[in-house]
Amino acid sequence: MELFGEAFAWFTDPANWSGVTGIPNRMFEHVWLSALTIAVGTLVALPIGLAIGHTRRGAFLAVSIANVGRALPSYSLLLIFFTFLGIGFASAFPALLVLTIPPILTSTYVGVTEVDRDMVEAGRGMGMTEVELLRRVEVPMALPVIIAGVRIAAVQVVATATLAALVGGGALGRFIVDGFGLQRHDQLVGGAILVALLALATERSFTLLERRVISPGVRGVVDKEPAATPRPVLEMGA
Amino acid sequence: MNWNWISSNVGAIADAALDHVVLTALAVGIGFAISFLFALLIHHDRRFYSPISGITGLLYTIPSLALLALLTPITGLSLLTAEIALVSYTLLILTRHIVAGLDGVPREIDEAAVGMGYDVGGRLMRVDLPLAIPLIVAGLRVATVTTIGLVMVTAFIGEGGLGQLMLRGFNFRNYTAVYVGAIVTVGLAIVADLGLITAGRLATPWTRPR
Numbered sequence: 545m546e547l548f549g550e551a552f553a554w555f556t557d558p559a560n561w562s563g564v565t566g567i568p569n570r571m572f573e574h575v576w577l578s579a580l581t582i583a584v585g586t587l588v589a590l591p592i593g594l595a596i597g598h599t600r601r602g603a604f605l606a607v608s609i610a611n612v613g614r615a616l617p618s619y620s621l622l623l624i625f626f627t628f629l630g631i632g633f634a635s636a637f638p639a640l641l642v643l644t645i646p647p648i649l650t651s652t653y654v655g656v657t658e659v660d661r662d663m664v665e666a667g668r669g670m671g672m673t674e675v676e677l678l679r680r681v682e683v684p685m686a687l688p689v690i691i692a693g694v695r696i697a698a699v700q701v702v703a704t705a706t707l708a709a710l711v712g713g714g715a716l717g718r719f720i721v722d723g724f725g726l727q728r729h730d731q732l733v734g735g736a737i738l739v740a741l742l743a744l745a746t747e748r749s750f751t752l753l754e755r756r757v758i759s760p761g762v763r764g765v766v767d768k769e770p771a772a773t774p775r776p777v778l779e780m781g782a
Numbered sequence: 783m784n785w786n787w788i789s790s791n792v793g794a795i796a797d798a799a800l801d802h803v804v805l806t807a808l809a810v811g812i813g814f815a816i817s818f819l820f821a822l823l824i825h826h827d828r829r830f831y832s833p834i835s836g837i838t839g840l841l842y843t844i845p846s847l848a849l850l851a852l853l854t855p856i857t858g859l860s861l862l863t864a865e866i867a868l869v870s871y872t873l874l875i876l877t878r879h880i881v882a883g884l885d886g887v888p889r890e891i892d893e894a895a896v897g898m899g900y901d902v903g904g905r906l907m908r909v910d911l912p913l914a915i916p917l918i919v920a921g922l923r924v925a926t927v928t929t930i931g932l933v934m935v936t937a938f939i940g941e942g943g944l945g946q947l948m949l950r951g952f953n954f955r956n957y958t959a960v961y962v963g964a965i966v967t968v969g970l971a972i973v974a975d976l977g978l979i980t981a982g983r984l985a986t987p988w989t990r991p992r
Contacts, residue, residue: 547855617931620964623948627957703845707935710952720851724938729855736851740844747843 547733554730565718567738574715574742577708578701581637585644585701586694593649597656597686598678606653613646618704622711631712640704644697651693655686684759691757695750702743716742784958791959795947799966802943805933806974808865810926813872820873821880822906831881838874846871846935854939864936871932872925879921883914916989919982923975930971944970 554560560567596602621639629635659682667681683690709717719735722728755763788795820838823830841849849867857863887910895909911918934945942949944963951959983990 616964617934617967619931619934619937619945620948620967623952623960624964626952627960699843703847706845706847717847720847721938723851724854732851733855736848739848740852743843743845743848744840 547729550730551733551737554734560731560734564714570714570716570718571738571742573713574702574705574717574739577633577636577640577713577715578698578705578746581640581644581701581705582694582698585641585697586648588641589645589648590652590690593652593690594656594678594683596649597653598674598682600657603653603657606649610646610650613643616642618643618700619707622704622707626711633708633713635711636705636708636713636715640701640708643700643704647693647697647700648690649693651696652686652690655689655693656682658689659685685762687758688754688762691750691754695747695754698746698750699743702746703739706739783961784956787956787958788962795962795966798944798947798963799970800943801941802930802933802945802967802970805861805864805868805936805941805943806926806929806970809868809929809933810872810922812865813869813925813929814876814922816869817873817876817880820877821884824877824881825884834877835874838877841870842874844870846932847938850936850939859939861941863939864933864941867936868929868932872929875925875928876921879917879924880914883917883921884910886917887913912986915982915986919978919985923978926974926978927971930967930974934967 555567563569593606596606618639621642622636625635625639629638656678663681663685664677667677672680705713705715706717706720708715709721716735716739719731720739723730723732723735820830820834824834846867849870850863853863853866857866891909891913892905895905900909933941933943934948936942937945937949940946944967948960948963951957951963
């Protein structure tokens with residue numbers, strides 16, 4: 545395959561490994577933009593989701609936000625934010641942030657709501673305050689669902705951060721958008737491989753995180769479910 | 783908002799919207815056919831579950847722009863490239879929902895069907911599938927709304943329907959086109975979603991209270 549030869553040559557060219565336009569810097573920009581967005585998105589959506597899940601109030605709001613979020617494509621968001629905020633990360637960041645909120649908010653709310661009410665009542669009977677109930681009963685039990693939501697958001701952000709190049713952001717999308725513009729297949733394919741690997745690595749690291757932070761007791765309960773019963777997909781992807 | 787631009791480009795906007803609908807319908811249609819096959823395989827034999835969910839999960843995780851970039855040198859700037867990418871993203875969603883729907887049929891109902899003399903095919907067509915309709919429709923809703931959003935990205939390879947309209951607006955700093963494209967897309971998504979909900983209700987008259 546001549547194409548992969550070209551891509552290989554692109555990867556091994558030292559000129560592509562240095563400076564602002566080099567692979568390391570573009571990768572750094574991509575990871576930095578994605579990580580910042582996920583961190584801020586989690587800080588915003590998690591408390592709201594916990595509050596809705598715990599109090600059972602405002603569920604309608606959560607569902608509405610999730611549905612609107614699904615109907616607003618990331619591509620449109622980027623271009624719309626661009627018309628207000630101009631070129632660069634300034635418009636990429638808010639567009640990405642809007643994407644992270646629905647999956648994290650819904651999964652947190654659904655996760656907490658699905659916690660067995662008997663467990664919560666038992667905790668209450670043991671004299672736990674509302675905050676303790678949330679922190680020591682509901683959150684640990686809901687953690688698999690919450691992390692799944694953050695994982696969906698993170699993969700989506702890594703995917704969409706690629707489009708940031710369209711509005712003049714850096715990141716790995718630069719290689720692809722410019723590759724299309726210049727009809728340069730080597731950098732097009734090279735950039736695509738980097739983005740795909742980053743998305744897969746993001747997904748993988750959240751799966752590993754799930755294994756580490758979820759309480760063995762909760763995991764045991766999860767494992768008892770027949771492994772082959774698939775869950776319907778809650779949220780959209782790239 | 784430049785209202786003059788809108789009134790003098792109604793035709794172009796409608797064309798873009800129609801393209802958008804066609805691209806979406808093709809992708810969801812082909813995706814459904816493939817997913818249906820996958821789901822039947824999984825329903826028939828669980829051993830198919832891991833390989834199929836592995837492949838569809840991998841396709842789902844690869845960012846859309848990256849997949850288009852990988853395909854373009856091979857299949858060119860074409861409708862085929864756009865559809866391969868769009869179909870890829872529907873597979874995970876649809877397969878999971880169809881399998882979940884088929885799995886959700888209560889055992890007693892299946893046994894009753896066997897007792898009444900249904901063979902495997904008849905049971906599938908006349909018992910399992912109708913009962914799976916609510917979950918299948920749920921899958922189609924997610925897949926359709928997702929695809930309507932993803933079609934936008936295929937503007938990079940010269941397709942894209944309303945995405946193309948927005949990209950041109952963006953390139954020429956004609957922001958009205960950007961807003962119109964975004965609003966019409968959301969409108970399409972809402973109409974498609976409501977349409978599927980209605981179709982699902984009509985197809986399952988037994989779920990309505992008498």
